[in-house]
Amino acid sequence: MSYDRRSVLAAALAVPAATTLLTATPAAAAPGTVDAQPWTDLLLEPGVTAQANAKPQIRLITIAGTTFLQARGAITCDLTADTRIATMPGVLKPTSVTRAVAPRNNSQGINSCRLEISTTGAVTVYGGNTGNPVTWVQLDSVQTIWR
Template sequence: MSHNRRSVLGAALALPAALTVGGLVTAAPAAAAGVDAGAWTPLVLEPGITPSAGATPEVRLVTLAGTPFLQARGLVTCNLASDAKIGRLPDGFAAPTAFVRGVAPRNNSQGVNACRLEINPSGSVNVYGGNAGNPITWIQLDSVQTVWH
């Protein structure tokens, strides 16, 4: 019997890996496991908030094992020198029952490269973090994924 830490650790890690590989071979596809992805729907943007060509800002709900998640994608250009409303959820899109928050990349200025995106129960989409000395000039929505409630 070996008391070498490296060989003991290797043996301990090899067993779960071997069991996992067998589980992956017999795993059911995600669609069969209760994943429901809704259609992408464009956000309704405020004046002065411009969608980038080929990157229309859109949202959808994805339900995974009974839990809904909001996903967003797209890119907007703007000039936000303060916290601001950038748009609202599309007509017919279920508004959240509480504030939903996420983080989105923005222009990197003075070491700040992210802003807070928030959707309130009335369906308004707001962005926080811009100021006169460090305005937000673009926002990338692709990383926004959050639990929807």
């Protein structure tokens, strides 16, 4: 029986690394380093509706001094141009334009769209056109640095 020297060497090197991973104790997170705000509903524009059991919501979460915007939920729409879909609630206005990518209906090989939040709090979806309308957008993957 013949053995490839590379596979034997890789196996020999993997044993100590695996042993270290199995016996290492994970570092504990410092208490108080995560601050998650409650989920807040987005204010949807006319013609944009929340999908069943998937109300579009956002929240801010701060981890080790960096604040992120998280979104969840999904909308149904018929966007044939770059369109404002919602407004951020209350005082949640970014200090600069914030962008993220969100899944959308797969049409002509395009399955994502750009989601942008302006400094006025307008939430806009980019990428729809008459030949390739955006009919739904899923927001669960939207996470971006807020400030």
